[in-house]
Amino acid sequence: MAKKRSGADIVWEALLAEGVDVLFGHPGGAILPTYDAMTKYPVRHILARHEQGAAHMADGYARATGKVGVCMATSGPGALNLVTGLATAMMDSIPVVAITGQVPTTLLGNDAFQETDVVGVTLPITKHNFLVTDVHELPWVMRAAFKIARTGRPGPVLVDICKDAQIAETDVPLPDPDDVHVPGLERYPQVDMTAVREAAALINKAKRPLIIAGHGVLLSGAERELQELAERGSIPVTTTLLGIGSIPETHPLALGMCGMHGEAFANMAIQKCDVLIGIGMRFDDRVTGRLADFAPNAKVIHFELDPSEVNKNVQAAVAVVGDAKESLQALLPLIEPVSRAEWLRQIDGWRRESQERDIANIEVDEVIPPHFMRELWHVTKADVIIATDVGQHQMWEAQYYIHQRPNQLLTSGGLGTMGYAVPAAIGAKVGRPEETVWAVVGDGGFQMTMQELGTIVQEDIPIKIAVIRNGFLGMVRQWQQLFYEKRYAATPIFCPDLVKLGEAYGIPARRITRRDELHDAIKEAHESKGPFLLDVKVMEEVNVYPMVAPGAGIDEMIRRPIVQNPSGMTPAW
Amino acid sequence: MPRHTIIAWMEDKPGVLARIANLFRRRNFNIESLAVGHTETPGVSRMTFVVEGDSRMVDQAVKQLLKLMPIIRVEDVTDKPAVVREMALIRVRTDAQTRGEIIQLTEIFRGQIVDVSRDSMVLQIVGPEERVDRFVDLMEQFGIVEMVRTGRVAMTRGDDNNNNGAKRKGTMGL
Ligand SMILES: Cc1ncc(C[n+]2csc(CCOP(=O)(O)OP(=O)(O)O)c2C)c(N)n1
Numbered sequence: 001m002a003k004k005r006s007g008a009d010i011v012w013e014a015l016l017a018e019g020v021d022v023l024f025g026h027p028g029g030a031i032l033p034t035y036d037a038m039t040k041y042p043v044r045h046i047l048a049r050h051e052q053g054a055a056h057m058a059d060g061y062a063r064a065t066g067k068v069g070v071c072m073a074t075s076g077p078g079a080l081n082l083v084t085g086l087a088t089a090m091m092d093s094i095p096v097v098a099i100t101g102q103v104p105t106t107l108l109g110n111d112a113f114q115e116t117d118v119v120g121v122t123l124p125i126t127k128h129n130f131l132v133t134d135v136h137e138l139p140w141v142m143r144a145a146f147k148i149a150r151t152g153r154p155g156p157v158l159v160d161i162c163k164d165a166q167i168a169e170t171d172v173p174l175p176d177p178d179d180v181h182v183p184g185l186e187r188y189p190q191v192d193m194t195a196v197r198e199a200a201a202l203i204n205k206a207k208r209p210l211i212i213a214g215h216g217v218l219l220s221g222a223e224r225e226l227q228e229l230a231e232r233g234s235i236p237v238t239t240t241l242l243g244i245g246s247i248p249e250t251h252p253l254a255l256g257m258c259g260m261h262g263e264a265f266a267n268m269a270i271q272k273c274d275v276l277i278g279i280g281m282r283f284d285d286r287v288t289g290r291l292a293d294f295a296p297n298a299k300v301i302h303f304e305l306d307p308s309e310v311n312k313n314v315q316a317a318v319a320v321v322g323d324a325k326e327s328l329q330a331l332l333p334l335i336e337p338v339s340r341a342e343w344l345r346q347i348d349g350w351r352r353e354s355q356e357r358d359i360a361n362i363e364v365d366e367v368i369p370p371h372f373m374r375e376l377w378h379v380t381k382a383d384v385i386i387a388t389d390v391g392q393h394q395m396w397e398a399q400y401y402i403h404q405r406p407n408q409l410l411t412s413g414g415l416g417t418m419g420y421a422v423p424a425a426i427g428a429k430v431g432r433p434e435e436t437v438w439a440v441v442g443d444g445g446f447q448m449t450m451q452e453l454g455t456i457v458q459e460d461i462p463i464k465i466a467v468i469r470n471g472f473l474g475m476v477r478q479w480q481q482l483f484y485e486k487r488y489a490a491t492p493i494f495c496p497d498l499v500k501l502g503e504a505y506g507i508p509a510r511r512i513t514r515r516d517e518l519h520d521a522i523k524e525a526h527e528s529k530g531p532f533l534l535d536v537k538v539m540e541e542v543n544v545y546p547m548v549a550p551g552a553g554i555d556e557m558i559r560r561p562i563v564q565n566p567s568g569m570t571p572a573w
Numbered sequence: 574m575p576r577h578t579i580i581a582w583m584e585d586k587p588g589v590l591a592r593i594a595n596l597f598r599r600r601n602f603n604i605e606s607l608a609v610g611h612t613e614t615p616g617v618s619r620m621t622f623v624v625e626g627d628s629r630m631v632d633q634a635v636k637q638l639l640k641l642m643p644i645i646r647v648e649d650v651t652d653k654p655a656v657v658r659e660m661a662l663i664r665v666r667t668d669a670q671t672r673g674e675i676i677q678l679t680e681i682f683r684g685q686i687v688d689v690s691r692d693s694m695v696l697q698i699v700g701p702e703e704r705v706d707r708f709v710d711l712m713e714q715f716g717i718v719e720m721v722r723t724g725r726v727a728m729t730r731g732d733d734n735n736n737n738g739a740k741r742k743g744t745m746g747l
Contacts, residue, residue: 119588123595128642131588148642183584184642308636311629 002173007135007166008037014142024057028074031101033166049451053423055085058096060424063410065431068095075101076114086156087125091414095154104164105133118160127155135168143180151185153306191330195320199301200334206275208343209235215242216280216324218406225328234340238266240281242413245406259287260548261395265350271555279303280324283313293553357560366539373400375518385437389421389445392474395544419448425463443469443495453505464525466534478543498535509533577631577651584643585618602634606724621726654730660699660723666716682708
């Protein structure tokens with residue numbers, strides 16, 4: 001037995017026991033007892049301006065640190081505002097624990113003030129969730145929540161605690177995590193050596209093997225093993241959006257991102273390879289394009305922790321279910337060193353041809369986003385964490401920034417949540433104060449969560465924000481241009497004067513309108529001590545290429561234009 | 574589309590059924606019947622459900638179920654030797670002429686008469702689904718006033734399979 005303490009105390013006791021020293025939240029009536037107890041514990045609370053921000057902050061914190069991110073909100077509207085953030089974390093397998101207040105048990109089901117069935121609402125967008133009506137259950141539930149969030153394929157867990165259970169007392173102790181048994185966690189797969197041997201045999205026989213590395217490589221910390229596999233077998237590596245950073249993009253075998261806006265040579269390599277090795281990725285439709293035509297010549301080997309992802313979209317010839325790092329460690333000794341010179345030469349030819357089409361070669365006085373991304377790289381030299389939002393700028397960042405490290409890029413891949421970048425960058429900076437953290441965001445997405453500028457100032461979180469301002473909801477405008485005969489319905493978007501906005505918050509801000517200002521302005525922002533807001537006015541109607549139209553095969557790309565004699569030309573994209 | 578019979582063991586906790594129902598709806602699994610009840614192990618429920626779909630869909634249904642935290646075990650018994658039963662209660666219209674025939678048919682199908690009133694009878698029949706189907710067909714001619722069927726329940730044959738609760742280490746909540 002432990003000493004008697006309230007449910008509210010147990011929340012903090014559990015958080016401390018789990019090593020949590022910071023959380024992101026917004027208080028209200030139903031969670032008030034827990035907030036009231038907070039003052040007794042050594043935790044930092046970041047007051048988000050909107051609960052969506054709190055959830056994204058917890059997500060950004062988790063991605064940047066590898067630890068569980070925690071957010072807190074009140075019942076009803078507070079908890080509902082977390083929903084987008086939880087779904088974002090769910091789609092991208094991010095360990096987050098959300099704690100919400102609920103109306104007292106006596107009022108449950110009564111349509112009481114600020115009552116929402118939060119467990120019902122979040123059922124499909126959490127890995128698991130709990131409704132706590134009895135304080136005696138709380139110690140176990142809190143431990144289980146963390147264990148579920150971080151074990152196996154990570155994900156968000158919500159704990160909804162009735163107000164009276166926060167107030168009531170119990171002497172039930174916090175259990176040891178090893179004594180917390182959850183049936184769903186006891187199925188952790190062991191490395192299947194038979195499958196590993198079959199995989200090795202296929203790889204050794206392959207003439208044109210290719211790796212697609214996904215987020216699972218980063219989640220299991222298998223970057224070294226991935227690189228060793230690539231080097232030993234001379235196997236080129238392309239990544240998914242969330243797999244960026246699993247191999248340094250300067251590595252000669254790294255092909256960059258594949259898929260809808262992937263590099264053309266990466267997509268061609270997928271279509272021509274004879275063995276396709278997917279590692280910690282799930283063959284999402286943004287990666288595969290039209291499934292029927294995906295990798296038509298390849299036998300697929302799928303390394304994946306979650307059995308439900310195997311054979312879901314793409315039929316695997318060999319499936320190695322298990323942790324990527326453990327499986328690759330078992331695989332590596334079986335891989336014969338081969339130099340697949342002809343295959344690599346072929347890919348190199350495609351790569352050279354693609355580079356002729358690099359729109360960053362275009363000489364213009366105005367800023368185009370690829371120039372911004374390249375300059376950001378020149379100034380920051382990959383020694384930085386970048387959170388991107390969703391849209392064109394997100395794809396350009398993925399294409400033109402040269403990522404070197406794991407978990408250097410934080411982005412909402414699965415859900416594609418606009419408004420993610422700024423709060424995620426805040427969470428990352430809180431978790432990794434020694435890093436310089438940038439948020440790169442469109443003028444549309446910025447206006448979805450820009451209220452968090454207040455959080456930056458109040459909590460002293462010096463992140464750098466670059467708003468890539470094209471006056472449009474750019475990515476949607478691009479689709480309208482390409483598929484809806486340029487009818488720009490509801491995509492032009494007003495943006496307030498960002499320099500004045502910065503001023504209003506007391507955040508230094510600077511506007512860039514010309515390419516020759518990029519370097520100095522980015523440097524000023526990067527090297528400044530505090531937060532900084534860059535208003536990057538870019539050319540309006542520029543499109544992201546390559547692009548695979550929705551429903552097309554991934555080699556049916558709209559390519560970048562060839563830029564041969566760039567000086568002074570008016571771009572025609 | 575082939576039909577598969579799947580058994581799932583789960584912790585008997587509030588909301589578990591909602592999780593399963595939500596999963597089936599969200600993943601668009603076509604559930605034909607579902608029966609749930611207690612097992613020999615306190616705290617463990619057992620669900621038998623029939624899902625219609627190709628092998629890929631059934632494979633997904635099993636794997637997605639296994640991702641739910643309170644699920645202890647899932648088994649597809651479609652191609653295994655198993656006892657599969659369903660029960661139906663049927664209220665059928667009767668009169669002086671038909672009563673005798675209905676009683677005879679019920680006996681042939683090893684059903685039971687569980688209630689008799691002036692112009693109807695309640696019949697109970699237990700058996701493999703097809704037998705229940707045939708009986709229902711036969712009763713149709715007399716006029717079925719009301720009917721309820723439980724859906725399939727199943728148990729594999731042999732004695733090497735008694736590990737539903739034994740494998741279970743933990744519990745969700747106190
Ligand atoms: C919350 C949310 N609403 C709508 C969308 C659909 N959407 C995808 S990209 C995009 C435009 C984004 O515009 P902006 O933030 O200006 O970035 P840009 O594409 O111009 O770089 C929209 C509206 C979304 N992804 N998320």
